[in-house]
Amino acid sequence: MAEMIKVGMADLKLCISPNSITTLGLGSCVGVAIRDTSNKVGGLAHVMLPDSKEIKNNSNIAKFADTGVEELVRQMEKAGAIRSRMIAKIAGGAQMFAMQQNSSLVKVGDRNVAAVKKKLAELKIPIRAEDTGLNYGRTVEFYPETGDYIIKAVGKPPKTI
Amino acid sequence: MAELDLNNVDDMYYDVLREIGNIGAGNAATALATMLNTKVDMTVPKVALVEFREMGETMGGEEQIMAGIYLSISGDITGSIMFLLEEKSAHELVAKLMGTSAGDFVEGQPFNEIEQSALSEIGNIIVGSYLNSLSMLTNLKIIESVPSLAVDMAEALLSVPAIEFGMVGDQMLLIQTSFSEDTELNGYFVLVPDLPSYTKLLKALGVMQ
Numbered sequence: 001m002a003e004m005i006k007v008g009m010a011d012l013k014l015c016i017s018p019n020s021i022t023t024l025g026l027g028s029c030v031g032v033a034i035r036d037t038s039n040k041v042g043g044l045a046h047v048m049l050p051d052s053k054e055i056k057n058n059s060n061i062a063k064f065a066d067t068g069v070e071e072l073v074r075q076m077e078k079a080g081a082i083r084s085r086m087i088a089k090i091a092g093g094a095q096m097f098a099m100q101q102n103s104s105l106v107k108v109g110d111r112n113v114a115a116v117k118k119k120l121a122e123l124k125i126p127i128r129a130e131d132t133g134l135n136y137g138r139t140v141e142f143y144p145e146t147g148d149y150i151i152k153a154v155g156k157p158p159k160t161i
Numbered sequence: 162m163a164e165l166d167l168n169n170v171d172d173m174y175y176d177v178l179r180e181i182g183n184i185g186a187g188n189a190a191t192a193l194a195t196m197l198n199t200k201v202d203m204t205v206p207k208v209a210l211v212e213f214r215e216m217g218e219t220m221g222g223e224e225q226i227m228a229g230i231y232l233s234i235s236g237d238i239t240g241s242i243m244f245l246l247e248e249k250s251a252h253e254l255v256a257k258l259m260g261t262s263a264g265d266f267v268e269g270q271p272f273n274e275i276e277q278s279a280l281s282e283i284g285n286i287i288v289g290s291y292l293n294s295l296s297m298l299t300n301l302k303i304i305e306s307v308p309s310l311a312v313d314m315a316e317a318l319l320s321v322p323a324i325e326f327g328m329v330g331d332q333m334l335l336i337q338t339s340f341s342e343d344t345e346l347n348g349y350f351v352l353v354p355d356l357p358s359y360t361k362l363l364k365a366l367g368v369m370q
Contacts, residue, residue, distance in 0.1 A: 007214065008214025008215070008217075008346040009213040009214050009217075009316065009320065009323060009324075010213045010214060011214050024217060024223035024224050025217060025313075025315060025319075025320070026317065026320070027313070027317030027318060027320030027321060028320050028324055029315075029320045031338065047247070048213070048320070048323060048324050048327045049324060049327055050326070055327075055328050063213075063327060064177050064351065067229070084208075094311065094317070096229075096317060096318060096321050097231045097309040097310075097311050097321060098309050105171075108324055133268040133356065135311070136313055136317070137313040137314040137316070137320075138317070139223075139314065152311055154312075154314060155271060157283020158202055
């Protein structure tokens with residue numbers, strides 16, 4: 001029986017087909033889903049902040065785009081995935097409130113998305129699809145078997161990217 | 162100034178925060194009662210430092226739709242505060258304020274423009290009373306910004322203060338408030354002062370030397 005694995009905020013987990021993996025209510029955070037297209041080893045990271053080097057307290061590596069994506073890829077490789085066969089899909093990075101004046105928070109959603117893209121480019125993992133930005137929360141489900149990344153938002157029909 | 166380690170604070174700290182929560186919520190209830198012209202009771206059942214990954218669950222589900230009113234604070238302490246209200250409670254409060262009938266509750270039903278501004282106002286008054294108490298108790302000047310409203314999944318709203326707090330730790334201070342008049346309404350305060358402000362707050366309250 002296939003099960004659905006749950007990833008919390010500032011967390012990451014592996015997921016191997018036929019299982020699927022989900023994270024609920026992405027706001028300004030970004031959900032990075034990666035899979036090996038051949039052996040269907042996949043995983044999902046729920047990153048909160050763009051850069052671990054900007055922050056003093058950075059022991060939780062899953063929290064940051066740079067270290068989180070790197071760690072997810074490392075764990076996937078350990079589970080048998082091959083880097084050159086990996087593709088990524090990303091979602092989230094919204095600006096939830098019209099006013100977020102605090103300078104460190106300005107466009108943190110956009111900065112998260114940019115940091116994830118930069119890290120994926122560094123690791124030479126192509127981004128196949130994305131649903132990012134705007135001003136609403138997203139719940140995502142990722143199926144490593146097919147690569148389907150389902151995005152659900154309040155008051156909107158679910159979509160698959 | 163000794164730096165405060167949030168993962169290593171004693172019970173006294175929580176007692177003080179709970180008490181501030183109580184007084185603040187009491188004032189907020191009074192303000193709400195005046196606005197609605199009814200009797201409103203408000204309690205502070207829970208004050209906790211919650212791990213990010215457990216936050217949504219603590220509030221009754223990550224995907225639970227909530228109205229979040231978010232303000233940044235400046236003055237002697239800086240940071241932000243968010244007040245979250247369950248969707249159903251928000252609809253009821255708005256209806257009460259506008260003197261309309263709430264009707265049957267439908268999940269995911271959007272708020273129209275007037276309802277949104279009523280909600281912002283409710284949030285503003287509640288948060289304002291809370292901050293007023295805090296300011297009076299500590300003798301610290303607290304200036305609040307214009308409120309900003311969003312209605313969405315709890316976890317998505319919480320990601321905003323979580324990200325702010327994520328710069329200093331992996332947990333967030335959550336003050337759960339339930340207030341009741343005819344029916345029980347559930348709300349949450351998320352107070353996010355930055356780390357120097359925490360120290361200032363606790364010093365002003367006499368908890369820290």
